[in-house]
Amino acid sequence: MNTSEDDQRELIDRAQAGEAAAFERLAEQCAVRLWRCALALCKDRHWAEDLVQETLVEAWQSLARFDGRCELSSWLHGILRHRYLKGRRQQNSARHSASDGLDQMPCMAHTPGRSAEMSEDALRIRRTVANLPEEHRLVVELRFFAGATLDEIAAVLGCPLGTVKSRLHHALKKLRQMNLTVNLFTLDRE
Amino acid sequence: MSDLHHPCEHWAESVSLAAAGCLPSDEEQEVRRHVETCSDCREQFRQLTELCRALAEAPLATDSTGEAIIERIMSAFTADVARHPDVRTRAEMIHPPLVFRSLDIWTWIMRSPASRLSAAAVLLLAIGGIATWFHGSGATPAAPSEPLTTIAPIVALPPQVVDPDVTNEIDAGDSSKPVPPQSQTLFRDEFCDLANSRGGLYDGKLVLDSKRTRAIGPFAASQFKGRLALTVAELSEALGADSRPGVLRVEWEHIPESIDYSGFRYQGRIDPAQRILLPQIMTARTPEDFRGFTFRAKFKAVNKTRGDEATIKFDLRIEPVEDRSYDNRLDFGTIEASSTWKAFEIDLADAKNGERFVESFARRGSGLCALIFAQAGSIDDYHDGDGLLIDDIEILDQRNQ
Numbered sequence: 001m002n003t004s005e006d007d008q009r010e011l012i013d014r015a016q017a018g019e020a021a022a023f024e025r026l027a028e029q030c031a032v033r034l035w036r037c038a039l040a041l042c043k044d045r046h047w048a049e050d051l052v053q054e055t056l057v058e059a060w061q062s063l064a065r066f067d068g069r070c071e072l073s074s075w076l077h078g079i080l081r082h083r084y085l086k087g088r089r090q091q092n093s094a095r096h097s098a099s100d101g102l103d104q105m106p107c108m109a110h111t112p113g114r115s116a117e118m119s120e121d122a123l124r125i126r127r128t129v130a131n132l133p134e135e136h137r138l139v140v141e142l143r144f145f146a147g148a149t150l151d152e153i154a155a156v157l158g159c160p161l162g163t164v165k166s167r168l169h170h171a172l173k174k175l176r177q178m179n180l181t182v183n184l185f186t187l188d189r190e
Numbered sequence: 191m192s193d194l195h196h197p198c199e200h201w202a203e204s205v206s207l208a209a210a211g212c213l214p215s216d217e218e219q220e221v222r223r224h225v226e227t228c229s230d231c232r233e234q235f236r237q238l239t240e241l242c243r244a245l246a247e248a249p250l251a252t253d254s255t256g257e258a259i260i261e262r263i264m265s266a267f268t269a270d271v272a273r274h275p276d277v278r279t280r281a282e283m284i285h286p287p288l289v290f291r292s293l294d295i296w297t298w299i300m301r302s303p304a305s306r307l308s309a310a311a312v313l314l315l316a317i318g319g320i321a322t323w324f325h326g327s328g329a330t331p332a333a334p335s336e337p338l339t340t341i342a343p344i345v346a347l348p349p350q351v352v353d354p355d356v357t358n359e360i361d362a363g364d365s366s367k368p369v370p371p372q373s374q375t376l377f378r379d380e381f382c383d384l385a386n387s388r389g390g391l392y393d394g395k396l397v398l399d400s401k402r403t404r405a406i407g408p409f410a411a412s413q414f415k416g417r418l419a420l421t422v423a424e425l426s427e428a429l430g431a432d433s434r435p436g437v438l439r440v441e442w443e444h445i446p447e448s449i450d451y452s453g454f455r456y457q458g459r460i461d462p463a464q465r466i467l468l469p470q471i472m473t474a475r476t477p478e479d480f481r482g483f484t485f486r487a488k489f490k491a492v493n494k495t496r497g498d499e500a501t502i503k504f505d506l507r508i509e510p511v512e513d514r515s516y517d518n519r520l521d522f523g524t525i526e527a528s529s530t531w532k533a534f535e536i537d538l539a540d541a542k543n544g545e546r547f548v549e550s551f552a553r554r555g556s557g558l559c560a561l562i563f564a565q566a567g568s569i570d571d572y573h574d575g576d577g578l579l580i581d582d583i584e585i586l587d588q589r590n591q
Contacts, residue, residue: 020463021460021461024264024267025400025460028264031263031264035260035263052263053263056263056267060267121247122248125244125248129245140245143210143245144210144242144245144246145245145248147246149212150207165203166203168206168207169202172206172209172210172242176237176241
């Protein structure tokens with residue numbers, strides 16, 4: 001039941017003409033990925049929920065600005081990034097903290113209350129990912145845990161596509177090395 | 191772990207991206223052709239593909255809880271769109287109306303403290319001048335512009351005596367009772383304009399049909415044993431209680447061994463402007479203020495294997511669209527439907543948990559609601575394929591009768 005590109009283009013046209021139901025269908029298609037990306041960014045389910053809702057409302061209100069030069073989902077992910085950074089700034093100013101940006105985020109694997117939901121393998125993988133350097137960890141979480149495309153990741157992180165590709169490549173290389181270490185350690189114990 | 195040998199270094203990133211499923215098909219084919227001819231790259235690709243598969247499977251456990259969140263996000267978004275239904279056109283965004291451009295310039299000018307002082311003085315003079323003008327001429331100032339959504343206030347809610355025997359029961363006789371002319375329809379769905387669509391919740395995965403015309407979706411506890419399939423079908427040609435085509439069907443297609451709760455949430459048509467929005471009951475202060483607001487619907491139980499013996503019990507309630515919506519439900523109780531069409535009617539004042547429902551409306555300031563058809567009691571009482579046909583949902587304001 002996936003919507004084809006033509007169907008999506010038609011939905012976008014109808015939405016830009018003011019048909020709310022058409023935009024709602026488009027939003028439904030992206031909502032899951034947006035929410036997972038938001039969760040990867042902010043690590044807080046309630047905040048992630050608010051971020052996605054704010055993103056969709058802002059997108060609806062400024063839909064006329066969407067010119068089709070990128071995928072609609074990438075455009076939405078760009079809005080999500082702006083909403084997230086705005087929220088961070090508000091939080092930071094409330095705490096009188098000068099720090100800002102994506103480098104302050106706690107790891108998804110350490111979110112309280114999640115451990116019970118995941119299998120041991122999934123937990124081990126999450127912990128391994130959590131040990132990656134920040135810029136690599138985020139790309140891996142957004143790609144594999146949030147299911148985002150490279151274009152969407154670039155929009156969320158606000159960096160060029162080439163940078164995302166390079167980070168993903170190096171992250172996988174590091175993970176492969178870390179994973180191998182874990183596997184050898186497991187074998188030693190056995 | 192050795193890196194790729196020197197001649198293949200330029201393939202390294204492409205191999206990683208191909209394993210991660212991030213390359214367009216033509217580039218991926220190119221990588222695959224290369225790895226077929228190079229044993230080192232082939233091994234790298236194999237290991238990376240395994241790693242990527244493990245990574246992709248890591249978050250699956252959270253999917254079922256995510257669905258409820260997505261549903262809440264979409265409901266909240268829909269509520270917002272219902273309040274602000276207009277999207278600005280491209281021309282309006284590039285060339286905003288004069289008043290907005292003037293406001294932008296005004297904001298820029300007001301950054302200076304000197305400007306603020308000057309402006310305050312000018313404003314005082316202007317207010318004085320306008321007041322004198324009004325006083326002298328007797329003119330009436332223009333009314334403020336209308337808000338986007340007009341909320342009709344409840345002026346008076348005189349309590350009325352309603353025969354309790356006719357409420358909270360299924361009674362086929364009521365279906366033919368004509369609606370008196372002075373009753374006002376707050377919401378009505380006769381399901382005459384359905385598309386043939388089908389979607390549902392299959393073992394925790396939500397599948398939505400893009401053709402669907404109604405905002406209805408299944409929900410279920412994330413923890414369950416066995417197989418679970420909850421389906422929603424718009425049957426555009428099936429005859430309804432009114433003998434006209436168009437019926438909504440919800441079905442417990444596959445029943446798990448155990449599950450705490452499951453059901454279906456109906457919010458009206460897909461079009462956000464045609465959702466169950468009840469601003470008329472927002473100003474109620476007590477449940478008794480609902481007296482005269484009537485909910486009606488027609489139901490029929492279906493099960494392919496049980497035929498005329500099909501029956502189904504379900505809990506029926508209205509919930510506000512918000513977090514913890516169950517706690518603030520307006521509870522109509524447990525209904526039992528059989529294999530013949532029957533009508534259900536209840537005065538909202540007779541529903542349970544009205545106090546919490548009223549508080550919720552007062553707190554939220556939104557009249558957006560959902561109608562819930564939920565599993566009644568234990569899932570052990572259900573059979574695979576137990577379904578419910580729904581037709582002619584109405585919410586009426588009959589206070590003036």
